[in-house]
Amino acid sequence: MMKSLTFLKPYRLTMGAAIFFLLVELIVELYQPYILSKIIDKGILNNDLSYVTKWGLVMLVLSVVAFIGGVLNTFYSTHVSQSFAFGLRKSLFEKVQTFSFTTFNFLPTSSLITRLTNDVTQLQNTVFMSLRIILRAPLMVVGSVVMALILDWKLSFVLFFILPLLFFFLNWMVQKGRELFKRVQENVDSVNSVLRENLMGMKLIKAFVRNDFEDERFQVINNNLKRKTATALKTMEVTMPVLLLFMNASILVVLWYGNSKVHSNQSNIGEIVAIVNYISRITSTFSVFSFIIMAFSRARASSERIEEVLTIEEDFIEKNEGNKLRNRIEGKVQFHDVSFQYPNTENDVLQDISFVAYPKTSIAILGSTGAGKTSLFQLIPRLYDVSEGTILIDDQDIRKMNSKELRGQIGYVPQEALLFTGTIKENLLMGRENASDEDVYTAAKHAQIHETILSFPNGYESKIGQKGVNLSGGQKQRLAIARALLRKPSILLLDDSTSALDLKTEAKLIQSLKEYDCTIFIITQKISSAINADKILIIDDGCLVEEGTHDSLLESSKLYKAIYYSQYGREEIPNAKGAN
Numbered sequence: 001m002m003k004s005l006t007f008l009k010p011y012r013l014t015m016g017a018a019i020f021f022l023l024v025e026l027i028v029e030l031y032q033p034y035i036l037s038k039i040i041d042k043g044i045l046n047n048d049l050s051y052v053t054k055w056g057l058v059m060l061v062l063s064v065v066a067f068i069g070g071v072l073n074t075f076y077s078t079h080v081s082q083s084f085a086f087g088l089r090k091s092l093f094e095k096v097q098t099f100s101f102t103t104f105n106f107l108p109t110s111s112l113i114t115r116l117t118n119d120v121t122q123l124q125n126t127v128f129m130s131l132r133i134i135l136r137a138p139l140m141v142v143g144s145v146v147m148a149l150i151l152d153w154k155l156s157f158v159l160f161f162i163l164p165l166l167f168f169f170l171n172w173m174v175q176k177g178r179e180l181f182k183r184v185q186e187n188v189d190s191v192n193s194v195l196r197e198n199l200m201g202m203k204l205i206k207a208f209v210r211n212d213f214e215d216e217r218f219q220v221i222n223n224n225l226k227r228k229t230a231t232a233l234k235t236m237e238v239t240m241p242v243l244l245l246f247m248n249a250s251i252l253v254v255l256w257y258g259n260s261k262v263h264s265n266q267s268n269i270g271e272i273v274a275i276v277n278y279i280s281r282i283t284s285t286f287s288v289f290s291f292i293i294m295a296f297s298r299a300r301a302s303s304e305r306i307e308e309v310l311t312i313e314e315d316f317i318e319k320n321e322g323n324k325l326r327n328r329i330e331g332k333v334q335f336h337d338v339s340f341q342y343p344n345t346e347n348d349v350l351q352d353i354s355f356v357a358y359p360k361t362s363i364a365i366l367g368s369t370g371a372g373k374t375s376l377f378q379l380i381p382r383l384y385d386v387s388e389g390t391i392l393i394d395d396q397d398i399r400k401m402n403s404k405e406l407r408g409q410i411g412y413v414p415q416e417a418l419l420f421t422g423t424i425k426e427n428l429l430m431g432r433e434n435a436s437d438e439d440v441y442t443a444a445k446h447a448q449i450h451e452t453i454l455s456f457p458n459g460y461e462s463k464i465g466q467k468g469v470n471l472s473g474g475q476k477q478r479l480a481i482a483r484a485l486l487r488k489p490s491i492l493l494l495d496d497s498t499s500a501l502d503l504k505t506e507a508k509l510i511q512s513l514k515e516y517d518c519t520i521f522i523i524t525q526k527i528s529s530a531i532n533a534d535k536i537l538i539i540d541d542g543c544l545v546e547e548g549t550h551d552s553l554l555e556s557s558k559l560y561k562a563i564y565y566s567q568y569g570r571e572e573i574p575n576a577k578g579a580n
């Protein structure tokens, strides 16, 4: 919890102001039963109206002061809690940006979303309540005890019995509450995770008619959340009746003992009224404690989860400590006996891969699904580092290169063309922020998407998504390619990025890529995308099993021939140029 609390440091002064006004409110409130006892004993019982009026007015003024104190305390508490949450969210977001893919393997997206939203809100509420209610509770208890003792310590002796009992009870509630709310928070996480999956995969769920199954799945975890929350709240609810019992019993003792003291002239009625008032304040404040326990138990669980994110060591890949690149990369890529294993897994997904891609050539990578093609791609921009072997770019080990600068020279179009909220132009400019309009149009033309963009009512300024244009899979793919081309990369990685294009558009696109002075890697399932490549690599079960040109592989490789026949039929065996 301590690390999260350091985010309160910049607001020490404002917190001071909030606490000051809380104290003003509290002192005034504590003083009021005392004045009340004087009004009863000296004013009402002596029939002294001027005394009653005078002290009645004082009580009124004090009530106004308490009100102003309360309002100002709320004002400053809100400011502190909102600013605290803002800072925490900002830091968490910045931290997540530094995560390597390895870290994302440990912390799933749904859990990160809960941590950045629910957990931060939980802490924000606790900070607010601490400054407004939580701090007030112990001070109110101590203040009431002191005031009651000042009024009549003999009459207040009952407090010496009741307070230890109340503390014992409170301690039990703290232990119980912590456990119960930790479980509630875990269940909130599960609900979020299933909700997220469902909302993102709605189309798939409908297409596979999985609604009933998903409904049932959600019911189960929703039910778990309901049960755990109900158990936690019910346990906490026990507090109130127990406290009422304590309160009524102690008031009864005060009244019984007070009665004999009044008759023997050792006490006044006003004092008894004031002490009863203090006792009810003490016990009702203890009822706030159950609320406080709930808040703290939840905040504790939330802060643990937040701190887990904040304390993750930055992966050395993302630290960008490698050598700066002096010049533009030429684009020679060499794999030397590269093996790779995902973090926390046991088997290599790539084994002993070796090949050379010369600058400005094109390399097509074919292979069945799950063969390891995407994994191989991810090693080039150092999204992951190799487990064994080396990857050289321009004869330099990429582990010695500054990863940020290396990625700056690579255009990567992932399998799933992801576009961000914003206009088409804004999405394209992610490739190169300072690109001119002319550069943007050229990249879009080469990606065969320029005409389509112009056909939208707002052209390049069209918004993407819910309130803007909806794009087809192929259009998204071409926009993602245009984004990568705008970067004028030295190495271009296309991960099955032309899968949704028709053959003619795809052929034009591949042709226009030649205008870019870069080494092109294309993962593809289609022979048509591979046929003109300078080199074709066939990956099977993590191993490089064949390497060559279309013509040489057609001669020598049974596997390539089989793929070829499955797509073109047996009759046609054209050479590379012919098949296009």
Ligand SMILES: Nc1ncnc2c1ncn2[C@@H]1O[C@H](COP(=O)(O)OP(=O)(O)OP(=O)(O)O)[C@@H](O)[C@H]1O
Residues within 6 Å of the ligand: 105, 342, 343, 345, 349, 367, 368, 369, 370, 371, 372, 373, 374, 375, 376, 415
């Ligand atoms: N983040 C990950 N953590 C652990 N294993 C992974 C991860 N991503 C992929 N794998 C595993 O690595 C293997 C290779 O996956 P990869 O995505 O590289 O295959 P692929 O050839 O690109 O497949 P496809 O053509 O279907 O995209 C698969 O067995 C997959 O289950």
